[in-house]
Amino acid sequence: MSEKKKLKVATTSLAGCFGCHMSFLDIDERLFTLLEHIEFDRSPLTDIKHVSPDCDIGIIEGGLCNAENVHVLREFRQNCKILIAIGACAINGGLPAQRNHLSLAAILEEVYHTSPGLTNGMIPNDPELPLPLDQVHPIHEVVKIDYFIPGCPPSADAIWKVLTDLLAGREPELGHGLMHYD
Amino acid sequence: MSQTLTLDGKSIPFNDGETIIQAATRAGVFIPHLCYHPEFKPHGSCKLCTVKVNGRQTASCTMRAAVGMVVESDTEEINAERRALTQMLFVEGNHFCPSCEKSGQCQLQATAYHLGMMSPHYDHFFPNRAVDASHPDFLLDFNRCILCSLCVRASRDVDGKNVFALSGRGIDTHLIVNARSGKLADTNFAEADKAAQVCPVGVILPKRRGFAVPIGERKYDKQPIDEIVAEGK
Numbered sequence: 342m343s344e345k346k347k348l349k350v351a352t353t354s355l356a357g358c359f360g361c362h363m364s365f366l367d368i369d370e371r372l373f374t375l376l377e378h379i380e381f382d383r384s385p386l387t388d389i390k391h392v393s394p395d396c397d398i399g400i401i402e403g404g405l406c407n408a409e410n411v412h413v414l415r416e417f418r419q420n421c422k423i424l425i426a427i428g429a430c431a432i433n434g435g436l437p438a439q440r441n442h443l444s445l446a447a448i449l450e451e452v453y454h455t456s457p458g459l460t461n462g463m464i465p466n467d468p469e470l471p472l473p474l475d476q477v478h479p480i481h482e483v484v485k486i487d488y489f490i491p492g493c494p495p496s497a498d499a500i501w502k503v504l505t506d507l508l509a510g511r512e513p514e515l516g517h518g519l520m521h522y523d
Numbered sequence: 524m525s526q527t528l529t530l531d532g533k534s535i536p537f538n539d540g541e542t543i544i545q546a547a548t549r550a551g552v553f554i555p556h557l558c559y560h561p562e563f564k565p566h567g568s569c570k571l572c573t574v575k576v577n578g579r580q581t582a583s584c585t586m587r588a589a590v591g592m593v594v595e596s597d598t599e600e601i602n603a604e605r606r607a608l609t610q611m612l613f614v615e616g617n618h619f620c621p622s623c624e625k626s627g628q629c630q631l632q633a634t635a636y637h638l639g640m641m642s643p644h645y646d647h648f649f650p651n652r653a654v655d656a657s658h659p660d661f662l663l664d665f666n667r668c669i670l671c672s673l674c675v676r677a678s679r680d681v682d683g684k685n686v687f688a689l690s691g692r693g694i695d696t697h698l699i700v701n702a703r704s705g706k707l708a709d710t711n712f713a714e715a716d717k718a719a720q721v722c723p724v725g726v727i728l729p730k731r732r733g734f735a736v737p738i739g740e741r742k743y744d745k746q747p748i749d750e751i752v753a754e755g756k
Contacts, residue, residue: 429621432642434649439619442651482646489642493621517747520636522620523627523738 348397348508351382351389351421355410356437356477357403359385360494361428365400367497378508392420398507399424401486404434405478409471418484425503426486429493429522431479438477445475488513492521528592530574535588543583543594544572553749554596555605555634557612557723558671559584563680566672569612571605571634606638613643615694617650617666618724624733625725627741631669633748655700657708660730667725668698674727678718686710686718698726 354362362385368375382396383389392399399421405411418424429435440448453462480486490503490513499519506513527534530547537546542565544554558569565584572583575595583596595601612618612631620626655663670689675698678686686707690699702709712718719727738744742751 426642429619433613433619433647435619436622438647438649439617439622441649442617476649479643479647481642481644486642491641514639515641517636520639521739521744522632522635523623 345378347380348378349382349393349395350379350384350398350400351392351396351417352384352386352400353402353413353417354385355401355403355413355431355480356406357428357430357435359402361402361431361492362386364492364494364497365427365500368501369497371497371501375504392416394420396421397423400427401425401431401480402427404430404437405474405480405483406437407471407473411474411483412471414480414484423487423507424484425488425490426480427490427500428495429491432481432489432491434477434479435493438479441476445473449473490515493523495519495521526588526590528588528590528594530594531597537588541588543574543576543586543588543592546588547583547596548752548755551753551755552596553637553752554583555637555749556584557630557634557669558673560673560676560721563673563676563721566676569608569669569671571608573601573604575601602638606635606640607644609635609638609640610642610644612669613640614645614647615650616648616668617652623667623725624728625667625722627736627738627744629725629743630723630748631667633743636743637748652697655705655707656730657706658712658730659708660714661707661712661719662728662730663700663707664726664728665698669724670696670698671723673721673723674698674718677721678712678716681717684711684716684718686712686716 352362381387383392399417401414401417401424405414426432430437449464453464488503490499492499496519499515502515502519503513527536530552535546535550544556544559547554554572554574556572558566559572567582567585570582573580574583576586577593620632626632652665672689675687675689678684685701688699688701689696691697699705700707700710
């Protein structure tokens with residue numbers, strides 16, 4: 342019997358905390374079953390730097406808080422057949438988006454100049470650093486997202502359900518107990 | 524109760540003067556709703572309880588039941604529209620569930636779960652709304668207000684205090700506090716008020732009671748909203 346071609350899966354964390362990646366690893370032994378069907382492409386788990394052009398599934402954690410986030414998101418969209426937003430931050434901006442009612446200048450000023458305990462603070466301005474966006478945005482506002490796994494983070498069971506649904510060719514569905522925004 | 528209407532193919536009895544949602548709830552059928560509350564006069568504004576009566580859309584909280592009505596509620600078409608309305612409520616406010624004390628007991632969230640809302644779909648407004656923490660016992664977080672007017676009705680009709688009101692029109696509609704300063708501390712709002720208990724989302728919250736029940740063990744974590752309402756809990 343010829344072996345079925347494994348699906349390529351890429352993952353990244355943009356303006357996220359890697360909590361969703363931790364929850365993904367929480368599928369524990371099921372990772373072995375998963376690895377019979379997939380191989381990891383660009384991901385913090387492999388340290389591959391760019392998404393292969395024939396990637397099947399891209400999983401994005403975190404929203405968009407700077408120019409690099411947008412760049413990485415576009416690379417994922419360009420190279421992945423299916424893009425999945427994972428977690429509250431990718432879906433509605435999450436915790437980082439709670440800065441959205443403040444001006445970026447005021448935030449930088451407070452963080453680097455006026456916070457208690459700071460002396461001679463300066464706002465970082467190295468050309469290597471990506472520029473922050475004026476507001477944090479969820480990823481569906483910039484590229485088309487095919488599936489969403491809500492939660493902060495989504496449980497390992499919720500992630501497993503969506504991935505196994507997709508691998509089986511079913512429309513992913515989270516029922517009561519797996520569907521959580523918190 | 525010999526009179527009946529047909530709801531999703533099921534015969535539902537009703538009393539004279541009852542609305543469709545009242546008859547449905549008594550018969551154990553859940554119709555999603557946010558501004559409707561069985562103890563108050565209907566407001567008919569959230570439109571989540573929209574059903575099709577003899578092929579035409581109407582709010583089931585304001586429409587009186589009538590003999591022989593054919594009502595459709597739990598259909599793919601109507602639920603898709605309810606989901607879209609719910610998504611609009613999410614993007615118009617600042618609904619960050621992970622850091623909200625109401626998460627797990629929030630009717631907006633539970634309804635979104637029920638409707639299978641996987642994402643907010645639309646672009647977020649990220650409005651700038653200040654929090655009112657002036658009152659010694661209660662906090663008002665306007666970021667989560669969905670303009671259901673339940674606190675307005677409770678304070679006016681039950682408490683006889685008129686603490687809250689909806690001000691402005693259309694997209695500018697917002698909840699205000701009836702005090703010269705606009706602050707809750709400058710009203711006679713009190714913990715025993717009905718208005719302190721009816722908020723379906725996380726706007727009116729008691730202070731110093733955060734996370735007494737852990738996330739994951741709250742009302743709608745344990746049982747979905749359709750079952751809770753259908754069982755009359």
